[in-house]
Amino acid sequence: MTTAPLTVLVVGATGSIGRLVAAEAVAQGHTTRALVRDTGTARRLLPAEVQLAVGDITQPDTLREAVADVDAIVLTHGSMSSPETVDYGGVRNVLAALDGQKPRIVLMTAIGVTARSSAYNHLLEWKRRSERLVRAGGLPYTIVRPGWFDMNDPDEQRPVFLQGDTRRSGGPADGAVSRRRIAQVLVAAVATPEAARRTFELVAEQGSAPSDMTQLFAALDEDAPGALDAVRDEDNMPPEREPQPVRDDLAALVTRAGS
Structure with a gap:
């Protein structure tokens, strides 16, 4: 596939996935x-x-x-210790900073993000909330939930796209994929029309x-228009029971998307 060059912003660009995306x-x-x-490190x-x-994703003014x-933003950032501020807050702040621009959004979260009985519950809940922000924002998007990084065998290089988020062991049995393959899929999503709303x-x-x-990408089902969760996801995190600040963030995005 050949496409015209785009201007792509990578968020989390010095991380183990972000640098490969760049x-x-x-x-x-x-x-x-x-x-x-830090420009020196970068x-x-x-x-x-x-x-x-x-700039700093936790500081909207930057x-x-x-x-x-x-033309597109690829979000690969994450924090095990501060998912509310970084994973969720970073997405909220980037979307707010767009101020009417309508780039393609490609967000990386994690396999098992809809699990409700995981040892990583706190992290996964905030990643799922960040997905909901992207869907509520009214922009073209793709959300990718990779398996365990670099725990695939050397001969396992064929990417497989799944939907429904049914693999929830909380370990490599859920599936693994190389960091390099994740980066390739994220960048491919930027320029592939068939990846939109998947x-x-x-x-x-x-x-x-x-x-x-x-x-x-084309073989995947699209998310339903206006839905906060992905197609086939289990309905196990009711939006109406979410913390009030999260509901306020979603309402603000819906309002901006409709204006």
Whole structure:
């Protein structure tokens, strides 16, 4: 698949997935921008072609320059210790900073994000809430829920897209996939129309990767228009029982999307 080069912002660009996303976006010919807090660290980790925009996803006032005039935003950030502030708050702040712009949003969360009896419940709940923000925002989006990073066997390179989030062991038995393959899928979603309004789990199985993932995206069911959760997700986290600040954030996004 050949597409015109886009301007792509990578959030979480110095993380283990984000730096691969930035490199893949450059390799695909996109103008690539990275949101970073420390330019010195970023310059050591990222390709020279990547533009650096200084900002912090937990500080909304620092994000406007980073998001200006982008065609797509790939969000790979995360925090085990502060998921409310980083995983959720970061998405909320980036969406608010767009101020009327309508880029494609590609969000990485995690397989098992809809589980309600996991040892990682606190983290997963905030990741699921971040997904809901993206769906409520009215922008074209793709949400990718990868399996366990780099725990696949060497011959397991074929990406498999799943829906329904039914694998909930909380361990590698749910599925694994390489960081590099995750990055390739995230960047492919940016420029593939068939990826729009899709949410899926990503694992790898025995075989090689295709050169074009269009058919993999096209085979997925779209999320229902106006739905907060993904198609086939279990209805086990009622929005009306969510904390009031979360409900307020969703209401604000819905209002902006309709204006």
